[in-house]
Amino acid sequence: MSNLVIGVAASSSSFRPETARKFVSVLPYGTVVILGGYWGLMSNVAEAAVERGLEVVFILPYFEDAPRRRGFIPVRTGMEPRARSVLICASADVLVSLGGEAGTITEVFMAYGMGKPVVVLKGTGMSTDRLAEAFGERLDSRRSAVVKYVDTPEEAGLEAIRLGLTYRGGR
Secondary structure: OOOOEEEEEOOOOOOOHHHHHHHHHOOOOOOEEEEOOOOOHHHHHHHHHHHOOOEEEEEEEOOOOOOOOOOEEEEEEEEOHHHHHHHHHHHOOEEEEOOOOHHHHHHHHHHHHOOOOEEEEOOOOOHHHHHHHHHOOOOOOOOOOOEEEEOOHHHHHHHHHHHHHHHHHHO
16 A cells, blocks of 8 residues: 655744644654645644655745755646645645645645545634634535544644545545
């Protein structure tokens, strides 16, 4: 069986190394983490993942690059950020939102629209916190995918594992 692939949507402007470390700490070895760049919380997740021995794939927009180092796999798409988000969501078994603004919300809806399970961390102080109240576990009437809201980064990781493995087994 292939490795679990977890897409992470996270703030490009907020740095929260402890959130990243706690999230990554529960991921099994062999997990592949997909990120849309190397800035803000995404860089915190990348660093925590490689420290733990996980591979990180960066689906990069045209203006971004990632450090060249062991465990980092950059994919330079030449695309603008919203276009590269399609690749992140399509490539992941599950998408996790660790808090963010419009870009993160876009990726949540995109993954949901693709039928991918989504895990949203609450209590981040960012706009994604409003998703639970505004939409709950049903982003629209079609119920295209499962959306779960969690209170801690560790719960986000554990729920991503559960949902990612369940989804992957169903395709």
